[in-house]
Amino acid sequence: GAGSVANTPEAGDVEYLAPVTIGGQTVNMDFDSGSSDLWVFNTQLSLNTLSGHMAYNPAQSSTFQLLPGSTFSISYGDGSGAAGNVGTDTVNIGGATVTGQAIELATDVSTSFVTDTQSTGLIGLAFSKLNTVKPVQQKTFFDNALATLPEPVFTADLRHNAAGTYEFGAIDSTKFSGPLAWTPVNTTSGFWQFTSQAFAVGGGAPSTSVPGGQAIADTGTTLMLADQSVVDGYYSQVQGAVNNATVGGVTFPCSATLPDLQIDVGGTMATVRGDDINFAPVDQTGTTCFGGLQATTVQPQIYGDIFFKSNFVAFNGGNNSLGVAPH
Ligand SMILES: C[C@H](Cc1ccc(C(C)(C)C)cc1)[C@H](NN)c1nnnn1Cc1ccc2c(c1)OCO2
Secondary structure (H helix, E strand, O other), X not given: OOEEEEEEEOHHHOOEEEEEEEOOEEEEEEEEOOOOOEEEOEOOOOHHHHOOOXXXXXXXXXXXXXXXXXXXXXXXXXXXXXXXXXEEEEEEEOOEEEEEEEEEEEEEEXXXXXXXXXXXXXXXXXXXXXXXXXXXXXXXXXXHHHHHOOOOEEEEEEEOOEEEEXXXXXXXXXXXXXXXXXXXXXXXHOOOEEEOOOEEEOOOOOEOOOOOOEEEEOOOOOOEEEOHHHHHHHHOOOOOOEEEOOOOEEEEEOOOOOOOEEEEEOOEEEEEOHHHHEEEEOOOOOOEEEEOEEEOOOOOEEEOHHHHOOEEEXXXXXXXXXXXXXX
């Protein structure tokens, strides 16, 4: 059946956590449409590492089974990572249930995950070809659930500093306005990748030549990482915007009025509200603010939570497409 859970932004909308029940144990996890491993903090880790975290205890689950000899090791684009061994268990997300789901049990996690005490791990929702388990690659929760969901979809409804929803198996049309604009997804990269070749600032004339012209929909990335041409074009319209090497990106006066950004999603222009591009102050006085839109020098572009706060997104694993609508 379908499943629906509330998600909650951590302070500053850094990441969005939602409850996942594994072998009867409910833990909060970071739903990540930009990776494909489900890994958890668990009782194999040292008490130091576990300090402050919830942890999954396989010994307490009557349905846990070890996958002997299986290991995982994942590193993320921000330099963080985790590694460990693997078993299977029953996973229930708001009623959507999968038996025999690969549960990757970290025995080593990077510092940034240790300090992020509200998160018990990541649940990857990109395509299973990116899963890191060896010797036999494992499937994502969504892949395993596809056959039993009423509709082969999951949806992301992320909000600024407010509860939202992750839903599996149904599209709740009360969560967005107007029709969903559907675009085909290129699954070759293993990401939910689509064409994004144009942008406009504050309703101005669109530019239609973004180099590379590809982007991925990534709920596991905090910001929106776009081509330099998009970043330059946008912040040229923001008084006082500077590339601030000290803080590692574009900043502007917190008092600045930020224009909306229109960005191409498979031929339809989606809007990212200017307010959502004012991400956070970088100083105690709240004078200088850090942009939610930053540059990436690698392709594809990564449309993270900043994009999702203005747009409801449906991920269709039946025909490999993305549906986008303002919310
Ligand atoms: C980074 C996340 C994965 C993650 C999420 C949360 C965390 C912390 C809890 C510790 C805060 C670390 C890692 C992303 N997921 N698809 C990802 N995984 N692989 N690439 N990306 C996207 C990317 C790539 C590069 C970048 C970036 C993002 O932010 C800064 O530089």
